[in-house]
Amino acid sequence: EVHLVESGGGLVQSGGSLRLSCAASGFSFSSSWMSWVRQAPGKGLEWVANIKQDGSEKYYVDSVKGRFTISRDNAKNSLYLQMNSLRDEDTAVYYCAREGGGYYMDVWGKGTTVTVSS
Amino acid sequence: QSVLTQPPSVSGAPGQRVTISCTGSSSNIGAGYDVHWYQQLPGTAPKLLIYGNSNRPSGVPDRFSGSKSGTSASLAVTGLQSEDEADYYCQSYDTSLSGYVFGTGTKVTVL
Numbered sequence: 001e002v003h004l005v006e007s008g009g010g011l012v013q014s015g016g017s018l019r020l021s022c023a024a025s026g027f028s029f030s031s032s033w034m035s036w037v038r039q040a041p042g043k044g045l046e047w048v049a050n051i052k053q054d055g056s057e058k059y060y061v062d063s064v065k066g067r068f069t070i071s072r073d074n075a076k077n078s079l080y081l082q083m084n085s086l087r088d089e090d091t092a093v094y095y096c097a098r099e100g101g102g103y104y105m106d107v108w109g110k111g112t113t114v115t116v117s118s
Numbered sequence: 119q120s121v122l123t124q125p126p127s128v129s130g131a132p133g134q135r136v137t138i139s140c141t142g143s144s145s146n147i148g149a150g151y152d153v154h155w156y157q158q159l160p161g162t163a164p165k166l167l168i169y170g171n172s173n174r175p176s177g178v179p180d181r182f183s184g185s186k187s188g189t190s191a192s193l194a195v196t197g198l199q200s201e202d203e204a205d206y207y208c209q210s211y212d213t214s215l216s217g218y219v220f221g222t223g224t225k226v227t228v229l
Binding site: 035037044045046047050059060061062095100102103104105106107108109110111 | 120151152154156158162163164166169170175207209210211215216217218219220221222223
């Protein structure tokens with residue numbers, strides 16, 4: 001069965017850092033583009049970043065450029081999101097998602113919650 | 119902010135048909151990029167409902183259908199059921215932003 005499990009969320013002070021992880025299983029992780037999507041409390045979905053199969057291409061939403069870094073370790077079937085200089089507006093549930101090959105996300109994890117407190 | 123606009127809410131009685139619109143622009147839907155739809159049940163992660171404008175993943179009932187025209191797309195739910203109460207989001211790619219964009223989201227209420 002295809003599974004994505006996020007971890008690493010928590011409470012952090014404004015300006016602090018956090019590293020999210022996503023463990024993948026049940027599919028060929030190294031063959032898939034992967035994305036991070038977030039959802040602020042009571043708000044809609046916002047795509048954050050994605051990364052190509054071999055890590056050679058990475059894209060970010062403007063609001064996190066220069067602060068967040070997406071990476072992956074295909075040997076460990078894992079996706080990461082390093083978040084630095086965190087702001088209150090980064091408070092959200094962060095979802096890891098597999099891209100289905102047509103610019104959409106076909107498998108989602110259950111999410112991990114990040115709370116930034118000033 | 120979201121660049122794809124959806125109505126905040128739609129409602130219908132059990133068995134009825136409801137539609138959700140998703141309005142974009144020439145840099146996303148109008149540029150030829152496909153539209154995809156997700157269903158998010160309360161307290162859960164989003165789930166892919168429609169991909170490539172009108173395709174249903176395995177396991178999604180054929181009560182759900184999607185279409186696209188010009189700079190807009192729509193999701194139709196026929197034979198509305200209580201378990202369809204959820205938030206629905208459209209999604210596409212935006213060439214100006216060089217990234218994925220989601221709609222503002224629509225809450226479906228079954229009366």
